[in-house]
Amino acid sequence: MNKVKSFFSYLIRKDVVKTLLTSVACAVVGLLTGYIVLLIVNPGAAGQGFKTLVLGFLDVPNKYGMQAEALAKTFTRTAPLLVSGVAILLAYKAGFFNIGASGQFTMGVFAALYMALVWHAPWYLCMLGAIIFGAAYGAIVGLLKAFLNVNEVISGIMLNWIALYLTSMLIKDSPDMWDSIKFETLSVKRVSPGSVIPSLGLENLFAGYEYITISIFIAIAVAIIFFVILEKTTLGYKMKATGYNKHAAKYxxxxxxxxxxxxxxLSGALAGLSGALLYLTGIEPWYCPTNVPSMGFDGISAAFLGGLSPIGTIFSSFFITHITIGGSRLDTAYYSPEIAKVVTGVIIYLCAFVLFIKEQLNKRILKSDREKLLRKTLAENGISYTPPPKNSSFAGTREDKPKAGVSDNEKGGES
Amino acid sequence: MGGLLLLIQYTLIFASVLSVVAIGGMFSERSGVINLGLEGCMVMGALAGALVMAFTPSTVPGWIVVILTLLTSILAGMLYSMLLAVAAVQFKADQTITGTAMNILAPALATSVVKAITLNTGDRKATPYLYYVDAHEFFIIRIGTFELNWFILLMFVVVALAFVILYKTRFGLRLMSCGEHPQAAASNGINVIGMRYVGVLISGGLAGLGGIAFINSANSSWPFDSGVVGFGFLALAVMIFGKWKPINIFLGALLFSLFRALGNTYNAFSFLSDLPVNPIIYNMLPYIVCLIILAITSRNSKAPKAEGIPYDKGMR
Structure with missing residues (x-):
């Protein structure tokens, strides 16, 4: 018993475990909120609805390969979300909130589709074009921030709308790209099959699902590469240093x-790549929407639920796509698919508390460590230990208070 | 001439939304909390107001509908902004993420609610649209062909009140001190946490009001799946452009609205519609102008010094 306890206390001191626990807690509470919404909207169908929402592709009947297809669809949609999530967390670690990822995504979609539909370029060049366009668009935010002190959140939002209108204008003017009868872009698969990301025979694994490509592997590779960059290289350290303390980094x-x-x-490049990963699979055409695409914002959900780690984001983006697909399969006679979005919304809201929860946890750990040390010292000197009464004025002495969030986190990490 | 009148009309309508919401944002930031969730508060206010407008029996007199709609919207906005207040003021959560979460949550919640309602009425088909054709009329004031609405009058009231409250009352000055140096404010016996709660709640209420103003002036129906198409964010930009001061915000909102209105009315001006440019340019224009203005004016930012930083008693 004691061993289990000490193993637990060893685990809880690990940052990874703390992050995992809090993320899972956020997801569970988010799902419960979803269940409550289902109950309010229609109590009779809530049980079945919740099952559909939570099980996602698993709820699809396992015949004629339908389940495999649903899983393939989940993978195909996870890939761009994962890369978007990495784009967000990369900027966030360096102290920037890249809410302009949606605009950079839009620019990436435009570049990829333009090169595919007009130039019939091979898929990797289309992808490169998307990366360059996204990077350039992200650099605008960076330049405005660095040299003109424009808040990146506001400029990002403005640039989101500018990208949306600009690409609409360019796409709709080009008969090579725009199908003015269907009101969507022409099919990449039909016009330029060479621009579709290759599947390398993956469709054989997934019951011939036609949109499965290696996009999910590209996305996972990107996540791993950025994990290595952030954790193991000087470049990554420099990035994070700016996020920890701008002035110190400068000094x-x-x-x-x-x-x-x-x-x-860099963040923009990833957001642009995310656009290419979605639209070069041919899973859907670009409709030139009237509202900013939600991919950039969904990336925020994925990044925070993933504990701001590229590896964590692999799982969180899969989870978010999973329940989104579950939401789209809800019986529309009772429910709207937006309920999945309610769940993700609640999850990010809770993720904002994560730092607070971790701080509290660290405080607890610190306190118990101190008490243990005190006990030990007293026992060595042959004095019996009586714990201080609760709510005494000594309970909250000055040293108990963290001086600042960062230094407190470090304490937790070392112990 | 008709074109000019139309332009003025649209400018005033957009300005009424932007300045009310931006002044809301100002109250929150002056108290030290960044309310990035203004967009979400607007959606919730719009939803609550639209529900009142759509489902009040037609026997109720018009002025009661108007007052009821406004009050419900303000209340809904305030309630929704409690999400931010509790997270950011009480629990020191990250204000940017909280705001973003509110913006994602609000349209999703609103669409779910509206679809659930439309499912249970009429032809059992879920749509994100709410219709409030009759009640819409109550808000309109006609002077000849010139069409105004009550929200434009409300805008002037809000701007004047905001100016007086912020600069001429003890409350306003205390609020500002919490956004500049909360520890100093606390040493003078000001309840920083309470002040920040009030600041956020005011911003939520005004955003709710702006939300109903927006969807009501736009049309007699609204698709809730498109939220309030980024007006909450525009209001934030207007607030920054207005240097966190009520009068400047009002002027900024007017300027911005003028460009926004051009997008709706360029057809009425022959010299504009004859220009060999794609009309989508006019949709883009307000955002570009806003970005340029921000680029010029942001160098010497007059932002409240403590905005975005959770209040910590022990910090110096």
Missing amino acids: AGMKEKMNTVIILA
Whole structure:
């Protein structure tokens, strides 16, 4: 029993475990909220609805390969979300909130579709084009921030709308790209099959699902690469240093302005890639929507639910896609698919508390460690220990208070 | 001439939305909390108001419908902004993420609610649209062909009140001190946490009001799956452009609305519609202008010094 307890206390001191616990807690509470919404809308069908929502592809009947197809669809939609999530967390680690990811995504979609439909370029070039366009668009945010002190949240939002209108204008003017009868872009699969991301025979594994490509592997590779960059390289350390303390990073000789531009361009590049990963599979045409695409915002959900780690984001983006697909399968006679979005909304809301929860956890751990040390010292000197009465004025002495969020986190990490 | 009148009309309508919401955002930021969730508060206010407008029996007199709609919208906005207040003020949660979550949640919730309602009425087909054709009329004031609405009058009231409250009352000055240096404010016996709650709630209420103003001036029906098409964010930009001051915000909102209105009315001006450019340019224009203005004015930012930083008693 004691061993289990000490193993648990060892685990709880690990940052990864803390993150995992809080993320799972957020997801569970989010799902419960979804269940409550289902209950309110239609109590009779709530049980079945919740099952559909939570099980996602698993709820699809396992015949004629329908389940495999649903899983393939989940993978295909996870890929762009994962890369978007990495784009968000990369910027966030460096202290920037890249809410302009949606605009960079839009620019990426435009570049990929233009090169595919007009130039019939091979898929990797289309992807490269998307990356470059996204990076350039992200760099605008960075330049505005670094040299003109424009808040990246506001400029990002403005640029989202500009990208939306700009691409609509360019796409609708081009008969090579726009099908003005169906009101959508022409099919990449039909016009330029070479621009579709290859599947390398994956469709044989997934009951011939026609949109499965290697996009999910590309996305996972990107996540792993950025995990390595962030955790193991000087470049990653520099990025994070700017996020920890801008002034200290500057004092240490880092070029703060250049860093800002590079980080936002990198984040933009990933957001652009995310656009290519979705639309070069041919899973859906681009409709030139009237509202900013939600991919950038969904990336925020994925990044925070994933504990701001590229590896965590692999799982969180799969989970979010999973319940989104579950939501789209809800019986529309009772429910609307937006309920899945309610769940993700609640999850991100809860994720905002994560830092607070971790801080509380660290405080607890610190306190119990201290008490243990005190007990030990007293026992060595042959004095019996009596715990201080609760609510005494000594309970909250000054040292108990963290000086700042960052230093407190470090304490937790070391112990 | 008709074109000019139309332009003025649209400008005033957009300005009434933007300045009310931006002033709401100002109250929140002056108290030290960034309310990025203004967009979400607007959606919730719009939803509550639209529900009142759509489902009040037609026997109720018009002025009661108007007052009821406004009050419900304000209340809904305030309630929704409690999400931010509790998270950011009480629990020191990240304000940007909280706001973003509110913006994602609100349209999803609103669409779910509206679809659930439309499913249970009429032809059992879920649509994100709410119709409020009759009640819509109550809000309109006609002077000849010039069409105004009550929200434009409300805008002037809100701007004037905001100016007086912020600069001429003890409450306003205390609120501002919480956004500049909360520890100093606390040492003078001001309840920083309470002040920040009030700041966020005011922003929520005004955003709710702006939300109903927006969907009501736009049309006599509204698809809730498109939220309030980014007006909450525009209001934030207007607030920054207005340097967190009520009068400046009002002027900024007017300027921005003028460009926004051009997108709706360029057809009425022959010299504009004859220009060999794609009309989508006019939709883009307000955002581009806003970005340029921000680029010029952001260098010496007059933002409240403590905005976005959770209040910590022990910090110096």
